[in-house]
Amino acid sequence: MEFIIITLVKTGLVAFILLTTLAYLQWVERKVIAHVQARVGPYRVGPHGLLQPLADVVKLMTKEDLIPDHVNKVFYVLAPFLAVFLALLSISVIPFGPAVEIFGIKTNLGLADINIGILLILAVSSLGVYGIALAGWASNNKYSLMGGLRSAAQMVSYELPMALAIAAPLILSNSLNLREIVDTQAGNWYGIPNWNIFTGGQIFGFFLFMIAAFAETNRIPFDLPEAENELVAGFHVEYSSMKFAGFFMAEYANMITVCSVATVLFLGGWHSPIPSQAGSGVFAALVHFAAAGMLFFHAMHAARPFDKITFPVFGVVISGIGAIFLAGAFVWPALGAAINGLFWYGAKTFILLFVFIWIRATLPRFRYDQLMRFAWLFMFPAALLNMLITAFFVALKG
Amino acid sequence: MITINHYMAVSAALLLIGTVGVMTRRNIVVILMSIELILNAVNVNLIAFSKYHNQVTGQVFAIFVIAVAVAEAAVGLGVLIAMFRNKGTVQADEVDLLKW
Amino acid sequence: MSGDTFFFYAFSALALLGGLGTVLLRNAVHCALALMTSLLGVAGLYLLQGAEFLFAVQIVLYIGGIMVLFLFVIMLVNLDQASKLQQFGRQTPIALVVALAAVAAIFSMLSKSAVLLPASVSLTPLTGGNTETVANVLFTDYLLPFELVSILLLVAVVGSVMMAGKRTE
Numbered sequence: 252m253e254f255i256i257i258t259l260v261k262t263g264l265v266a267f268i269l270l271t272t273l274a275y276l277q278w279v280e281r282k283v284i285a286h287v288q289a290r291v292g293p294y295r296v297g298p299h300g301l302l303q304p305l306a307d308v309v310k311l312m313t314k315e316d317l318i319p320d321h322v323n324k325v326f327y328v329l330a331p332f333l334a335v336f337l338a339l340l341s342i343s344v345i346p347f348g349p350a351v352e353i354f355g356i357k358t359n360l361g362l363a364d365i366n367i368g369i370l371l372i373l374a375v376s377s378l379g380v381y382g383i384a385l386a387g388w389a390s391n392n393k394y395s396l397m398g399g400l401r402s403a404a405q406m407v408s409y410e411l412p413m414a415l416a417i418a419a420p421l422i423l424s425n426s427l428n429l430r431e432i433v434d435t436q437a438g439n440w441y442g443i444p445n446w447n448i449f450t451g452g453q454i455f456g457f458f459l460f461m462i463a464a465f466a467e468t469n470r471i472p473f474d475l476p477e478a479e480n481e482l483v484a485g486f487h488v489e490y491s492s493m494k495f496a497g498f499f500m501a502e503y504a505n506m507i508t509v510c511s512v513a514t515v516l517f518l519g520g521w522h523s524p525i526p527s528q529a530g531s532g533v534f535a536a537l538v539h540f541a542a543a544g545m546l547f548f549h550a551m552h553a554a555r556p557f558d559k560i561t562f563p564v565f566g567v568v569i570s571g572i573g574a575i576f577l578a579g580a581f582v583w584p585a586l587g588a589a590i591n592g593l594f595w596y597g598a599k600t601f602i603l604l605f606v607f608i609w610i611r612a613t614l615p616r617f618r619y620d621q622l623m624r625f626a627w628l629f630m631f632p633a634a635l636l637n638m639l640i641t642a643f644f645v646a647l648k649g
Numbered sequence: 650m651i652t653i654n655h656y657m658a659v660s661a662a663l664l665l666i667g668t669v670g671v672m673t674r675r676n677i678v679v680i681l682m683s684i685e686l687i688l689n690a691v692n693v694n695l696i697a698f699s700k701y702h703n704q705v706t707g708q709v710f711a712i713f714v715i716a717v718a719v720a721e722a723a724v725g726l727g728v729l730i731a732m733f734r735n736k737g738t739v740q741a742d743e744v745d746l747l748k749w
Numbered sequence: 750m751s752g753d754t755f756f757f758y759a760f761s762a763l764a765l766l767g768g769l770g771t772v773l774l775r776n777a778v779h780c781a782l783a784l785m786t787s788l789l790g791v792a793g794l795y796l797l798q799g800a801e802f803l804f805a806v807q808i809v810l811y812i813g814g815i816m817v818l819f820l821f822v823i824m825l826v827n828l829d830q831a832s833k834l835q836q837f838g839r840q841t842p843i844a845l846v847v848a849l850a851a852v853a854a855i856f857s858m859l860s861k862s863a864v865l866l867p868a869s870v871s872l873t874p875l876t877g878g879n880t881e882t883v884a885n886v887l888f889t890d891y892l893l894p895f896e897l898v899s900i901l902l903l904v905a906v907v908g909s910v911m912m913a914g915k916r917t918e
Contacts, residue, residue: 650756650888651753651757651797655757655761656794657763657803657859659761659794661856661859662765663764663768663787663791665764666765666768666771666772667768667772668848668851669791669797669844672774673838673841673845674819674836674838674846675836675837676836678777678780678781678819678822679777681819681828682771682819683771683772684770685811686768686844689788689811690799692791692795693764694796696798696803698797699800700798700799702875705768705879705882705886707884707886708800708802708883712803712806712883712887713898715806715807715810715811716898717901718811718815719814719815719902720901720905721905722815722818724908724909724912726819726909727908727910729822729912730912731913733826734894741838742839748903749816
């Protein structure tokens with residue numbers, strides 16, 4: 252009974268945080284791209300456009316939900332739900348933090364802890380193509396169909412190098428359980444964190460995984476299924492309102508999933524890169540205080556009038572969070588372990604998400620034949636070679 | 650209580666559905682899909698007996714069956730595309746040039 | 750009804766209804782999606798039997814690989830005309846008679862208690878995770894078949910590329 256209650260509470264929390272992150276990731280993306288292009292981005296709704304996601308949600312929900320006459324109705328309606336469902340499903344096996352004990356309740360930070368976690372993620376991500384391919388087909392529109400076809404070919408092709416890139420850290424950790432994979436990456440080796448990307452020698456594998464992840468999530472430079480300027484908007488031309496929002500949410504949820512998987516497999520999950528004797532406990536607090544200090548400094552020199560009010564308010568909130576981390580480090584070690592784990596997991600995932608957005612602002616789109624040639628003639632052999640070399644060294648060692 | 654006999658019944662039913670599909674349908678794509686159904690029926694049996702005897706040999710065989718199914722689907726669809734390009738049809742009984 | 754019983758009937762229904770849909774539906778895309786549900790049901794049956802690795806393989810390879818290939822080809826060759834034609838061949842009546850005979854034979858055999866197997870046999874239980882055990886058996890006892898299968902796959906890849914590829918002269 253206690254297990255069910257704890258699981259329900261955890262699920263609710265994760266769902267809330269995930270959906271908020273989804274909405275604000277959109278804000279972050281628009282802001283980052285705007286600053287890359289020397290614009291300010293969303294600025295009108297709320298301070299620095301912070302309420303923009305809410306406005307977007309209201310707009311999408313109140314738009315007319317159009318179902319065109321020429322579509323295949325059942326699959327047209329089913330496709331966006333399928334896309335969102337599959338995108339949110341794989342979050343359930345990601346471990347966010349260590350096993351903790353707070354208020355006498357022992358629990359793992361993460362929803363489900365299953366033996367074949369990574370296989371489940373692979374399985375669910377291989378199903379993800381159905382949402383897009385079905386949407387493209389059911390729309391009965393030549394551009395949509397082209398988008399659906401492209402996504403089917405692209406996602407099947409990149410599934411292969413992705414699975415092979417994942418196999419290398421699995422060989423190193425000798426487990427399919429994500430929590431055990433993170434546990435084998437604890438500690439450090441002469442100051443270098445014992446992560447698969449460093450001491451496991453998986454730097455090459457990490458990049459292969461990230462490239463395949465870009466293709467799997469249909470992000471630039473692999474966004475051929477959408478390709479605004481060739482296919483209008485590809486597979487979701489005919490979609491409007493919340494169904495359109497569904498595809499949007501699915502894309503961002505997929506981004507969060509692949510970044511989490513990369514964090515867990517290659518970047519040591521929730522483990523801090525700083526050894527504990529060098530003060531990994533206070534690092535998170537210092538980061539927050541530095542951010543708050545920067546906000547206070549900018550508030551003094553703010554050019555825009557309401558920045559003089561909003562910057563200090565954010566500064567106070569952020570230094571409050573920093574104080575919690577400080578309390579975790581010195582007063583309450585159990586809490587410290589939990590929130591430090593979450594901090595490092597979140598920081599690594601967010602940096603990878605930032606890379607996704609950064610590359611969207613930087614690179615142009617591949618041509619279709621380039622995409623296929625890249626997958627089969629470079630990614631696949633490279634990932635295979637990476638796995639073989641890793642297996643060879645593991646066999647040599649033990 | 651679910652016994653191995655239940656699994657065998659499901660497997661037999663699946664096998665029959667697949668066989669009827671292969672024998673009656675005209676569309677080659679659907680015939681290929683019915684063959685997949687037959688192979689899955691075999692796999693259900695293999696897995697059920699693997700559990701029954703507490704050995705994984707059945708599961709290993711199921712992996713081989715899946716690999717063969719992959720090869721069959723790839724070659725079958727290749728033939729289908731070549732046929733569609735040459736004859737412009739995907740109906741199995743319209744490819745009857747040898748019956749002149 | 751215990752959980753196992755419920756899930757068995759649910760997954761079996763999924764597998765069988767999906768199978769019926771595959772054989773009976775008119776539009777090839779609908780057939781492919783029906784087959785997908787059927788394969789999902791079969792994957793559920795694998796999970797009920799403790800074959801979790803096979804469950805993952807079934808979903809990744811079958812549903813995520815082969816079925817996407819089917820969908821791709823169906824969309825590529827555009828089967829709209831084909832769905833308007835007669836779906837069942839001339840041999841249908843004979844096929845149905847044969848199938849019904851087979852149904853009668855199999856189910857009369859299954860319902861005879863003499864051939865029913867005992868509910869379980871006691872053998873030494875397996876130790877370790879399912880994936881590990883499968884891998885151990887696959888790479889020791891069945892290494893040669895494994896290599897042969899990989900050659901088969903290579904031949905299939907080359908063959909299908911040769912057949913489906915454009916003729917360049």
